[in-house]
Amino acid sequence: MTIRNLIPVLGDQLTPSLASLRAGDPARDVVLFAEVDAEATYVKHHKKKIAFCFAAMRQFAHALRQSGWRVDYTCLDDPQNTGSISGEVERALMRHGAERIVVTEPGEWRLRAEMDRWQGQLGVAVDILEDDRFICSHADFRSWAEGRKQLRMEFFYREVRRKTGLLMDGDKPAGGKWNFDSENRKPAGDNLDFPVPLRSEPDALTRKVIDLVGTRFADHFGDLEPFWFATDRGGAEAALEHFIAEALPSFGDYQDAMLQDERFLFHSVLSLYLNAGLLDPLDVCQRADNAYRSGRVPINAAEGFIRQIIGWREYVRGIYWLKMPGYREMNALHANRPLPEFYWTGETEMACLRSAIGQTKEEAYAHHIQRLMVTGNFALIAGIDPAAVHEWYLAVYADAYEWVELPNTLGMSQFADGGLLASKPYAASGNYINKMSDHCSSCAYDVKRKTGDRACPFNALYWDFLARNRDALQNNPRLAQIYRTWDRMDGDKRKDYLVSAARFLKTLR
Ligand SMILES: Cc1cc2nc3c(=O)[nH]c(=O)nc-3n(C[C@H](O)[C@H](O)[C@H](O)COP(=O)(O)OP(=O)(O)OC[C@H]3O[C@@H](n4cnc5c(N)ncnc54)[C@H](O)[C@@H]3O)c2cc1C
Ligand code: SF4
Numbered sequence: 001m002t003i004r005n006l007i008p009v010l011g012d013q014l015t016p017s018l019a020s021l022r023a024g025d026p027a028r029d030v031v032l033f034a035e036v037d038a039e040a041t042y043v044k045h046h047k048k049k050i051a052f053c054f055a056a057m058r059q060f061a062h063a064l065r066q067s068g069w070r071v072d073y074t075c076l077d078d079p080q081n082t083g084s085i086s087g088e089v090e091r092a093l094m095r096h097g098a099e100r101i102v103v104t105e106p107g108e109w110r111l112r113a114e115m116d117r118w119q120g121q122l123g124v125a126v127d128i129l130e131d132d133r134f135i136c137s138h139a140d141f142r143s144w145a146e147g148r149k150q151l152r153m154e155f156f157y158r159e160v161r162r163k164t165g166l167l168m169d170g171d172k173p174a175g176g177k178w179n180f181d182s183e184n185r186k187p188a189g190d191n192l193d194f195p196v197p198l199r200s201e202p203d204a205l206t207r208k209v210i211d212l213v214g215t216r217f218a219d220h221f222g223d224l225e226p227f228w229f230a231t232d233r234g235g236a237e238a239a240l241e242h243f244i245a246e247a248l249p250s251f252g253d254y255q256d257a258m259l260q261d262e263r264f265l266f267h268s269v270l271s272l273y274l275n276a277g278l279l280d281p282l283d284v285c286q287r288a289d290n291a292y293r294s295g296r297v298p299i300n301a302a303e304g305f306i307r308q309i310i311g312w313r314e315y316v317r318g319i320y321w322l323k324m325p326g327y328r329e330m331n332a333l334h335a336n337r338p339l340p341e342f343y344w345t346g347e348t349e350m351a352c353l354r355s356a357i358g359q360t361k362e363e364a365y366a367h368h369i370q371r372l373m374v375t376g377n378f379a380l381i382a383g384i385d386p387a388a389v390h391e392w393y394l395a396v397y398a399d400a401y402e403w404v405e406l407p408n409t410l411g412m413s414q415f416a417d418g419g420l421l422a423s424k425p426y427a428a429s430g431n432y433i434n435k436m437s438d439h440c441s442s443c444a445y446d447v448k449r450k451t452g453d454r455a456c457p458f459n460a461l462y463w464d465f466l467a468r469n470r471d472a473l474q475n476n477p478r479l480a481q482i483y484r485t486w487d488r489m490d491g492d493k494r495k496d497y498l499v500s501a502a503r504f505l506k507t508l509r
Contacts, residue, residue, distance in 0.1 A: 004028040006098035008089055010111070011039065011053040012401055013104055014060040014233075015277035016067075019129040020104040026068045030096050033061050034088035035076040042110075043395040046222035047213050048364035049272075052229045052398055055202075055209040056276055059232040062205070072096070076212060086114055090122055100125045107131070107275075107317075107403040109324040134317060135160055135282060135310055141318030151319065151420060154179065157311035164282065166289050166306055167299075174292070175299035179307065180252060183300040187436050188257035188265060195246035197269040198239040199228035206231050221344060221396055223362050229272060229398065236270075236278035243268045244291050252301035256369050258437035260351070263359050267367040268305070271399035274313070281309050308368075316407035319421055328406060331386050332418035333469050339388040340508045343375070350457060351443035352433050353378060364398035371397075372426055373433065376413030381427050381458065381465040382505060386416035424478040427465055430456035450493075451500040463494070464501030 007020050007029055015021075021031070035057065040050045054076065061071045072095070074081050074088050082088055089101065105128050106112055112128075119126040130137060136144075136156075144159065145151050158178055161167060167174040202210060206227070214224050230236045247266040254266050273279045285306045292302035320327065342348040346357040356370040366375070371393070379389045386409070393409045394400045411421030430447040434440040440447040440456070449455035466473065466486060474483050486494065 002028075003030050003096040003098045005100050005102045006030055006032055006089070006092055006096060008032045008034070008085070008092075008101065008103050009060075010085070010104075010106055011035075011057050012107055012276050013131075014056055015133055015280070016063075016233075017133075018104050018277070019132055020102045021064075021069075023102055023127075023129060024069075026070065029070070029102075030092070030098065031061075031064055031069050031071045032073075032089065032092045033057050033071065034074040034081070034085060034092075036074075036081065036085055036088060037076070037083040039085065040076075040217060043391050044217075044220045045394075045400075046364040046396050046398060047217055047220050047224040048222055048227060048229070049398040049400070050217055050220070051206070051210050051213040051224060051227060052231060052272060052364075053276065054213065055206040055231040056278065058205055058209065063232070076216060085111070086118065086121070089118065093122060093124060098124065100127065102127045102129065104129050105131050107401050109320075109328075109402070113325075133277065133280065134314060135164060136314045136318055138318075138321050141314075141322060145318070145322055150423075152423065153311055153315045153421075156315050156318070157307055160310045160314060164285070164310060166285050166310060167292065167303055175303065177303075180300035180303045184252045184255040184304050185436075186253045186257065188254045188259050188262070192250075192254070194262050194265060195242075197247075197264050198230075198242040200230040200235045200239075202227055202231075221361065222364055230278070233278050236273035239273065240268075240270060240279060240284060240287065243270060244287055244297070248288060248291060248301055248305060249297050250301065252298065252304040255304055256373075256436055258352075258367075258369055258374070258433075258439065260355050260438050260442065263363060263365070263367075265367065269365060272365075274309070275399050275401055275404065281313065285309050313404065316411075316421075317403050319407045319411065320403045323417075323420070327410065327417065328387075328390070330410060330416045330418070332416050333383070333414075333472055335380075335383040335414070335416070336385050337383045337505070337508070339379070339384055339392055340382075343392055349444040350378075351445075352437065352439040355439060360396050364396065366397070369436065371408075372413055373428060373436070376409070377426060377428055378458070378461075380414050380425060381461040382508065383465070383468065384414075386410050386414040389414055418472070419476070424476055425465075425473070427462060428458070429462040430458040433458065451496040455500060457501075457504045460497045460500035460504060463497040464505075467494075467498060 007024050009031055035054050061073050065071045072092055115128055210227055230239055250266040274281055288302050288305050291297040346354050346361055348354050352374045356366050356374040360366050390409045394405050407421055411417045415425040434447045445456045446454050447456040450459045473479050
């Protein structure tokens with residue numbers, strides 16, 4: 001039988017309604033999946049992430065076969081595997097002699113550039129279709145951004161609310177406000193009952209992948225077991241329902257909190273499923289909206305959660321495609337210190353960092369405030385090279401794909417884009433971490449001490465960061481008050497901060 005189209009499906013395109021599958025015909029086309037070394041190692045991804053991706057690909061391929069598609073699947077340990085997506089597409093073309101390649105655009109710029117070369121390299125027509133699993137297309141985002149002086153997420157978000165009708169009462173925001181963030185900053189106490197994200201037991205297929213990953217990527221960061229991520233749509237849907245019932249009602253209140261012994265608090269742990277295509281973002285938000293309408297979830301929780309998905313998630317994707325490839329190279333604060341070794345081992349006396357990194361190693365997960373205000377904040381105020389910070393975040397989280405990770409790391413967390421994405425740097429002293437967590441009470445450092453050997457390193461580094469980057473930051477209106485405080489400080493005190501910071505930075509390996 002002559003094959004018409006070859007439809008390569010990538011590891012984060014595991015959606016039955018994917019544009020290229022909608023355009024295909026099970027009777028005449030072949031769907032191609034390939035587990036390739038290049039994608040698992042271009043940064044050395046966490047073992048759990050690789051296992052999740054490959055297992056979810058195998059599950060999705062199986063589901064497509066069941067629904068009548070002809071599926072061609074290259075496993076990682078296939079002796080003929082060329083190790084790259086382009087290599088596997090070329091081999092599949094030789095096997096099937098397809099007339100055309102039809103593919104949904106990839107999430108990452110690097111792969112888009114590779115696909116753009118296929119037509120010339122492989123000598124067949126290539127259709128690259130828009131990925132319409134996002135609410136905002138590239139063209140929509142470009143036209144929203146056009147002519148604006150500042151690309152602030154909040155204004156983008158309001159437009160998406162209007163466009164989708166989510167949490168809208170006519171043309172007014174439900175609850176009378178667009179944003180309930182000011183109600184979402186409660187520190188968590190020990191007296192709360194924390195739900196646990198739904199855990200899936202790996203089936204035989206997933207077990208096989210776990211064994212393969214354990215052998216092939218033994219030197220990668222992170223623990224492979226226990227492995228409890230769902231790897232198919234049914235499992236991801238169950239995790240979503242569990243979240244809405246158990247955690248969403250308190251999601252808002254404690255969104256910014258951190259606790260040493262509670263890894264997930266009221267967060268959803270759904271990003272890996274959303275980013276791989278196992279959950280549909282709009283559907284997830286509609287279910288959260290329904291939970292609010294039926295009185296099961298308060299407005300601050302529903303709004304906070306929906307804003308993360310139709311606001312932040314869509315917005316960072318827009319920024320990524322608007323600004324790549326140059327965005328990746330930005331380093332507005334000229335930070336150039338190497339990433340400390342403890343980011344890979346968790347071996348540090350700083351309890352907050354030890355906890356966030358230790359959890360990352362075990363779970364391939366940390367929630368937003370751990371990423372932003374602990375590991376990200378430390379890298380920012382210590383002046384770590386943003387390219388190294390970016391590689392770390394891309395490697396260690398199960399939900400990390402460059403389109404979402406890079407703007408969050410380089411822009412929001414490291415201010416390396418000079419304020420394109422964040423209106424001020426997310427820099428904070430130990431005081432913030434102490435207020436929002438219980439880490440400081442078990443730390444070798446003293447959060448109340450400002451300078452000296454046992455003082456919390458965040459304290460001196462915070463002022464050192466502001467002093468070091470004064471030329472770049474002092475005209476930022478949101479930092480005016482803090483620079484005034486610095487200028488009013490006694491000269492000896494200022495000197496103590498700078499000396500303490502320099503001493504500490506010298507100890508970083
Ligand atoms: C330095 C840094 C790196 C990050 N890297 C990634 C990444 O590689 N992949 C990733 O998906 N998110 C990333 N984020 C955003 C955010 O931290 C994660 O989406 C979130 O922690 C995932 O956990 P959750 O599913 O429990 O989220 P919840 O707190 O339950 O939030 C609900 C959903 O909203 C979305 N979301 C929330 N915040 C953001 C955000 N800032 N940008 C985009 N989507 C968001 C996610 O899809 C998430 O599942 C990063 C944030 C920072 C500060
Ligand atoms: S004292 Fe400083 S280093 Fe220690 S946990 Fe608190 S903020 Fe982190």
